[in-house]
Amino acid sequence: MPVLKREQTRDVGDPSGLPKLPVPPLQQTLDMYLKCMSHLIPEEQFKKTKVIVEKFKAPGGNGECLQKKLLERSEHKANWVYDYWLEDMYLSNRLALPVNSSPVMVFPKQNFTCQSDTLRFAAHLISGVLEYKSLIDGRALPVDYARGQLAGTPLCMDQYNKVFTSYRLPGPKTDTLVAQKSTVMPEPEHIIVACKNQFFVLDVVINFRRLNEKDLYTQLERIRKMADIEEERLPPIGLLTSDGRTQWAEARSVLIKDSTNRDSLDMIERCLCLVCLDEPSGTELTDTNRALLMLHGGGMDKNGGNRWYDKPMQFVIGADGCCGVVCEHSPFEGIVLVQCSEYLLRYMRGSPSKLVRAASMSELPAPRRLRWKCSPDIQAFLTASADKLQGLVKNLDMNVNKFTGYGKEFIKKQKMSPDAYIQVALQFTFYRCHGRLVPTYESASIRRFQEGRVDNIRSSTPEALAFVKAMANSSKITDAEKMELLWTAIKAQTNYTILAITGMAIDNHLLGLREIAKELKLEKPELFSDTTYATSIHFILSTSQVPTTEEMFCCYGPVVPNGYGACYNPQTDHIIFCVSSFRDSAETSSDLFVKTLEGCLKEMQDLCLKCNSEAKPTGSTEKMDGNTKVMKNGSKS
Numbered sequence: 001m002p003v004l005k006r007e008q009t010r011d012v013g014d015p016s017g018l019p020k021l022p023v024p025p026l027q028q029t030l031d032m033y034l035k036c037m038s039h040l041i042p043e044e045q046f047k048k049t050k051v052i053v054e055k056f057k058a059p060g061g062n063g064e065c066l067q068k069k070l071l072e073r074s075e076h077k078a079n080w081v082y083d084y085w086l087e088d089m090y091l092s093n094r095l096a097l098p099v100n101s102s103p104v105m106v107f108p109k110q111n112f113t114c115q116s117d118t119l120r121f122a123a124h125l126i127s128g129v130l131e132y133k134s135l136i137d138g139r140a141l142p143v144d145y146a147r148g149q150l151a152g153t154p155l156c157m158d159q160y161n162k163v164f165t166s167y168r169l170p171g172p173k174t175d176t177l178v179a180q181k182s183t184v185m186p187e188p189e190h191i192i193v194a195c196k197n198q199f200f201v202l203d204v205v206i207n208f209r210r211l212n213e214k215d216l217y218t219q220l221e222r223i224r225k226m227a228d229i230e231e232e233r234l235p236p237i238g239l240l241t242s243d244g245r246t247q248w249a250e251a252r253s254v255l256i257k258d259s260t261n262r263d264s265l266d267m268i269e270r271c272l273c274l275v276c277l278d279e280p281s282g283t284e285l286t287d288t289n290r291a292l293l294m295l296h297g298g299g300m301d302k303n304g305g306n307r308w309y310d311k312p313m314q315f316v317i318g319a320d321g322c323c324g325v326v327c328e329h330s331p332f333e334g335i336v337l338v339q340c341s342e343y344l345l346r347y348m349r350g351s352p353s354k355l356v357r358a359a360s361m362s363e364l365p366a367p368r369r370l371r372w373k374c375s376p377d378i379q380a381f382l383t384a385s386a387d388k389l390q391g392l393v394k395n396l397d398m399n400v401n402k403f404t405g406y407g408k409e410f411i412k413k414q415k416m417s418p419d420a421y422i423q424v425a426l427q428f429t430f431y432r433c434h435g436r437l438v439p440t441y442e443s444a445s446i447r448r449f450q451e452g453r454v455d456n457i458r459s460s461t462p463e464a465l466a467f468v469k470a471m472a473n474s475s476k477i478t479d480a481e482k483m484e485l486l487w488t489a490i491k492a493q494t495n496y497t498i499l500a501i502t503g504m505a506i507d508n509h510l511l512g513l514r515e516i517a518k519e520l521k522l523e524k525p526e527l528f529s530d531t532t533y534a535t536s537i538h539f540i541l542s543t544s545q546v547p548t549t550e551e552m553f554c555c556y557g558p559v560v561p562n563g564y565g566a567c568y569n570p571q572t573d574h575i576i577f578c579v580s581s582f583r584d585s586a587e588t589s590s591d592l593f594v595k596t597l598e599g600c601l602k603e604m605q606d607l608c609l610k611c612n613s614e615a616k617p618t619g620s621t622e623k624m625d626g627n628t629k630v631m632k633n634g635s636k637s
């Protein structure tokens with residue numbers, strides 16, 4: 001069996017010239033921590049936490065010592081938080097990847113009329129992938145620059161190098177993010193094609209020549225035919241990767257006892273990406289249903305076994321036109337996923353398929369089916385994994401909604417940050433649905449720094465609470481007062497955003513202090529065993545802006561059992577919201593959240609219009625799937 005050449009994915013040192021992520025001052029972080037939690041927990045608990053914080057930051061106390069150690073760490077690491085963050089955010093998380101961790105990008109629905117349409121699309125897309133990969137390898141991708149707040153600074157491009165080279169290896173306690181080591185002689189490159197739960201090796205470089213689109217089409221046709229041979233079908237081993245990480249690690253340790261299985265795993269682990277040729281789902285392809293199918297494949301009965309979740313990029317091409325990408329999140333952020341997806345969609349639009357009708361005549365070695373030896377133990381693991389996935393399918397409550405009342409242009413005209421405004425609207429919505437605010441996560445990019453990933457903007461600010469309370473108490477407070485409170489809430493949100501993107505937010509810092517104490521084998525500081533800390537990192541509302549310039553949208557699941565995932569894509573005159581929650585939580589409902597959000601956005605617009613006559617409303621509110629249309633005056637169209 002070929003020996004895997006691997007290294008930990010992270011190189012120390014960054015030739016980009018970007019600054020290092022700073023370690024925020026201890027006092028600043030602790031003050032902010034108290035500010036963020038003061039209004040989210042009972043008063044008695046807050047008093048207790050205040051005492052704990054005081055003790056932690058006292059001269060000669062734990063805080064001072066740990067801060068010193070963190071500062072030392074920052075001197076010899078390119079990014080002092082990266083390893084801690086990766087472990088905490090992803091690798092040590094034992095939950096199944098689908099729904100709980102892997103975001104997806106949903107492409108526009110395709111109109112395939114026959115199988116060859118699907119394969120032609122797949123060949124075209126793979127050509128685009130190879131083109132994109134050669135740009136990454138040749139360091140020819142243009143450097144990204146920050147937009148929006150503090151626009152213009154170059155961003156770290158490190159994450160791109162991991163798109164086609166990483167693999168998340170399951171482990172019993174924690175996973176490992178591994179990457180192929182570049183060798184002097186490049187290894188042959190291949191893609192894994194999943195079709196009818198079977199896995200095939202599609203070599204994309206043969207005899208030092210990259211396959212052209214015609215060749216790729218020929219090979220895909222051969223794969224399709226091989227997948228159709230019922231007698232050769234093997235069990236849907238990909239299902240194992242959809243299980244909890246510890247269960248998958250356990251199953252894998254049984255699987256690798258057999259050399260055939262080891263070889264097959266090796267081919268998957270070293271591939272560039274997966275292309276999943278899905279069977280028709282038999283479902284109406286609304287936006288919400290396409291999002292669901294992308295997130296979990298519809299379970300074992302549909303395409304849930306036609307996946308390999310450990311691999312960062314899985315391009316899904318459904319025979320019914322349901323297409324998109326499933327992404328293993330640990331190597332890179334959604335923004336990189338957007339860049340890659342947009343490149344591919346533009347490539348496919350801009351370079352018409354180079355296929356002629358006849359298949360390629362060149363002599364190509366046949367693609368290979370990966371073989372599996374399934375012991376009864378593996379069969380038992382498969383049954384358990386299928387059940388678990390079915391549970392996820394049943395439990396996920398998703399609502400994709402295009403709010404067309406207005407978009408970021410209207411908000412900009414109010415001289416407000418669209419992102420801050422949307423975040424305040426999400427707080428308003430949560431308050432209206434649940435009568436309280438909760439710890440909220442908003443991803444903030446810290447790619448201005450070497451090896452930067454994200455930190456958290458805690459959007460449930462005291463200022464947001466003051467605004468939403470005023471809105472709920474509508475008769476007693478004047479519009480001018482509410483407008484003032486809206487401004488204050490937006491200002492607080494914008495200030496927190498700036499703090500986060502400049503490396504001064506509190507979540508990474510607190511994580512660093514906690515982890516360095518563990519590393520030094522010190523007793524866990526009381527700050528981190530306090531209930532308030534546990535509450536502070538239980539993100540009932542997990543939000544993220546993922547804007548696109550092509551017609552597509554990103555979505556993901558909630559991060560806690562009683563929470564919501566809320567991904568939004570602000571456009572000039574509309575905003576796409578993808579809201580997820582779990583059906584087995586009695587507290588949440590994605591439909592209710594979305595309906596309430598529409599009302600809150602409308603109320604905020606009305607307030608702005610009343611208080612600022614300059615802005616002009618446009619458009620109407622419409623269900624993205626086109627089912628319901630509600631005009632601005634509330635009447636059904």
Ligand code: COA
Pocket residue numbers: 147148149333334335411412413414415416417418419420443444445446454497501544545546
């Ligand atoms: N008046 C008028 N216009 C304003 C404004 C104001 N007061 N404040 C901002 N704007 C404009 C900006 O100039 C920008 O204009 P552009 O569309 O021409 O670029 C636009 O409004 C958007 O700015 P804003 O809404 O403030 O947000 P942002 O683009 O700065 O985004 C974050 C904020 C936090 C989302 C961003 O910094 C970030 O970190 N993004 C990454 C998130 C991420 O990682 N997602 C994936 C997770 S997997």
